[in-house]
Amino acid sequence: MLRISKFMKFEAEVVVARDVIFENDSLILVHPNLAKIYGLRDGNVLEISRGDKIINLRVKISEKAPENGCLIPNNIFASYLCDTQNFKRFKAFLELSDSKATELEEIIRRLRE
Amino acid sequence: MICTGCSCLCNDVVVNGTRIMNACIKGYRHIAGAKENRSEAKIENRTVSIDEAIEKAIEILKNSRNPIIFGLDTTTLEAQSLAIRLAEKLECYIDDNSSFCLGEIVEAIIKKDVPSTTLDDVRNKAYVVIYWGANPYTSLPRHMSKFTYYPRGEKRPRGYEEDRYLVVVDVRKSETAMLAKKNAKFLKVEKDDELVDSFLLAVDGKAGKFGSEVGVILKEMKKSDFNVLFAGLGLKYGISNMDRFFEMIKKINEKVAPLYLLPAGFHANMRGFNETLFEKTGFVNKYSFREKRSEKEFEFMELLKKECVDAALIVGTDPLKSLPFEIAKKFMKIKKIVIDPKTSLTSKVADVVIPSAISGVECGGKMVRSDGVRFKLEPLEEKEINDVLIFKKILEGV
Numbered sequence: 025m026l027r028i029s030k031f032m033k034f035e036a037e038v039v040v041a042r043d044v045i046f047e048n049d050s051l052i053l054v055h056p057n058l059a060k061i062y063g064l065r066d067g068n069v070l071e072i073s074r075g076d077k078i079i080n081l082r083v084k085i086s087e088k089a090p091e092n093g094c095l096i097p098n099n100i101f102a103s104y105l106c107d108t109q110n111f112k113r114f115k116a117f118l119e120l121s122d123s124k125a126t127e128l129e130e131i132i133r134r135l136r137e
Numbered sequence: 138m139i140c141t142g143c144s145c146l147c148n149d150v151v152v153n154g155t156r157i158m159n160a161c162i163k164g165y166r167h168i169a170g171a172k173e174n175r176s177e178a179k180i181e182n183r184t185v186s187i188d189e190a191i192e193k194a195i196e197i198l199k200n201s202r203n204p205i206i207f208g209l210d211t212t213t214l215e216a217q218s219l220a221i222r223l224a225e226k227l228e229c230y231i232d233d234n235s236s237f238c239l240g241e242i243v244e245a246i247i248k249k250d251v252p253s254t255t256l257d258d259v260r261n262k263a264y265v266v267i268y269w270g271a272n273p274y275t276s277l278p279r280h281m282s283k284f285t286y287y288p289r290g291e292k293r294p295r296g297y298e299e300d301r302y303l304v305v306v307d308v309r310k311s312e313t314a315m316l317a318k319k320n321a322k323f324l325k326v327e328k329d330d331e332l333v334d335s336f337l338l339a340v341d342g343k344a345g346k347f348g349s350e351v352g353v354i355l356k357e358m359k360k361s362d363f364n365v366l367f368a369g370l371g372l373k374y375g376i377s378n379m380d381r382f383f384e385m386i387k388k389i390n391e392k393v394a395p396l397y398l399l400p401a402g403f404h405a406n407m408r409g410f411n412e413t414l415f416e417k418t419g420f421v422n423k424y425s426f427r428e429k430r431s432e433k434e435f436e437f438m439e440l441l442k443k444e445c446v447d448a449a450l451i452v453g454t455d456p457l458k459s460l461p462f463e464i465a466k467k468f469m470k471i472k473k474i475v476i477d478p479k480t481s482l483t484s485k486v487a488d489v490v491i492p493s494a495i496s497g498v499e500c501g502g503k504m505v506r507s508d509g510v511r512f513k514l515e516p517l518e519e520k521e522i523n524d525v526l527i528f529k530k531i532l533e534g535v
């Protein structure tokens with residue numbers, strides 16, 4: 025079935041939270057309201073871009089995410105996207121992706137470059 | 138035993154063989170998982186003896202022009218004192234996670250700029266309990282049941298049912314916010330500054346953005362001579378002016394009712410590091426022994442950003458997990474020595490790894506709870522190699 029949302033790129037606020045379950049997984053928690061608007065489901069992969077940085081994270085629909093926003097556990101994936109000015113809360117562009125979720129080793133490889 | 142899984146330092150945890158009682162999920166994982174994911178002595182990813190790793194660490198520190206010692210929040214007061222002595226000997230920088238965590242709040246409390254209290258007094262006396270930018274349900278799982286909201290205290294015999302008023306302030310409906318039902322209020326904020334302004338205006342009888350909610354909270358505070366505010370990382374990163382927040386606390390105390398400030402928690406002995414460095418230097422973190430002062434520019438992150446350090450001795454923490462990418466890239470370029478009982482992202486990329494013991498589980502010593510109360514640890518065993526021994530050897534070597 026064709027999903028219109030597949031072609032939509034949207035901006036959302038991302039909050040970074042500590043001590044969240046699956047802390048080390050490449051996950052993004054999306055609020056059900058936002059998921060409904062963009063047709064997102066559990067297990068989808070979202071491409072998250074901020075400036076020139078892009079990563080893919082698996083979607084988990086959760087009310088723990090801020091309303092109309094997303095939450096990333098405090099891990100290397102969150103740190104990859106953030107900067108010193110927007111350390112634990114920032115805006116990013118999100119888009120459905122057919123690719124796999126980014127792996128930890130990939131971030132370490134980019135760090136070593 | 139005293140659980141060192143977080144800064145609550147719960148002193149009623151019982152370990153009987155393989156049974157661990159009274160611990161929260163975090164504490165259980167900390168104690169039961171002590172043997173998992175252990176680090177090994179390594180030099181450039183090659184397995185070596187601990188003595189060889191320590192020798193290499195000494196060599197790096199001796200050859201470094203501008204080293205920094207960073208971390209130390211999960212180790213004991215004794216190891217922290219030795220680390221400070223090492224920093225003094227090397228005339229180098231020393232900093233811990235508090236410089237990008239709740240250090241400003243701890244500093245204000247230690248300097249008595251704002252009124253603070255102990256968790257035991259909170260259990261016995263507190264009526265209004267505010268969690269601002271904190272989610273203790275996951276970060277400090279026993280905080281609410283052991284100290285703040287649920288327990289029955291001397292002056293609060295009916296506990297949360299009638300004798301407490303819970304306020305949760307957050308940008309999202311966290312698990313803690315979901316508990317704010319009876320005798321409680323959840324305030325969803327976009328900008329924390331707006332809520333600070335609303336409190337400041339309400340104290341002067343004016344209405345701000347959150348006028349009605351703030352009015353209700355202040356009215357509840359007036360019912361008691363003991364209210365408490367727990368500040369979390371969400372507050373630290375949500376607020377643009379911490380002085381204005383401290384002014385709010387002072388004004389509420391002057392004009393409304395007693396309100397005490399406590400940090401909502403952090404690594405097990407972060408407050409211990411802040412107090413130990415404060416006793417030695419008069420500052421709680423980001424200190425340069427060469428310049429004999431503490432400055433924003435001496436923060437671990439700032440030093441990396443400006444490429445002011447060429448080697449880092451990282452103790453019991455995992456900065457690579459939390460550093461923004463641009464800073465992490467700079468961190469990758471310097472020499473890295475890691476002292477940690479566990480494997481971490483940082484230890485995976487370190488030049489030298491020195492395995493140690495888990496404080497409170499495998500070695501004794503003292504730690505300071507988030508409210509400043511000191512505890513003597515009761516470890517399950519005493520490992521020969523621990524942070525104190527490692528620091529003693531490094532001190533001798535340099």
